[in-house]
Amino acid sequence: MFSYVSLGTNDLARAMRFFDAVLTPLGHQRVEDYDPEDRSAAWGLDDPGPHLWVTQPFDGQPATVGNGTMVSFLAPDRAAVDAFYAAALAHGGADEGPPGLRPQYGPNFYAAYVRDPDGNKLNAVCYQPATA
Numbered sequence: 189m190f191s192y193v194s195l196g197t198n199d200l201a202r203a204m205r206f207f208d209a210v211l212t213p214l215g216h217q218r219v220e221d222y223d224p225e226d227r228s229a230a231w232g233l234d235d236p237g238p239h240l241w242v243t244q245p246f247d248g249q250p251a252t253v254g255n256g257t258m259v260s261f262l263a264p265d266r267a268a269v270d271a272f273y274a275a276a277l278a279h280g281g282a283d284e285g286p287p288g289l290r291p292q293y294g295p296n297f298y299a300a301y302v303r304d305p306d307g308n309k310l311n312a313v314c315y316q317p318a319t320a
Contacts (some may be wrong), residue, residue: 196251
């Protein structure tokens with residue numbers, strides 16, 4: 189359904205460090221440092237494929253967050269959700285909900301919620317049952 193999702197940042201170097209750290213446990217890697225003026229970067233599983241782009245706004249205005257907007261990343265297992273959350277907090281992110289089951293969304297909905305250093309709300313979720 190999606191080709192890419194784009195989030196704004198006011199500090200691309202900081203955002204790149206943050207997303208390198210939080211997306212690695214989910215199996216994503218940086219696939220593009222697209223703009224020669226260091227305005228954007230992208231992460232994904234493959235290239236081409238659905239990507240997360242983080243960019244400084246092209247209009248030169250400050251990046252702002254949307255109320256009610258969130259980007260969710262699929263995690264291969266619950267340990268990856270835990271690692272995503274820990275990496276986010278260690279790299280300047282803020283807690284929006286620690287890793288755990290959210291049974292209101294399904295019996296195996298295991299997720300964590302954070303804000304990146306620019307205030308964008310992110311989530312990592314695993315739909316797999318716990319493994320022994």
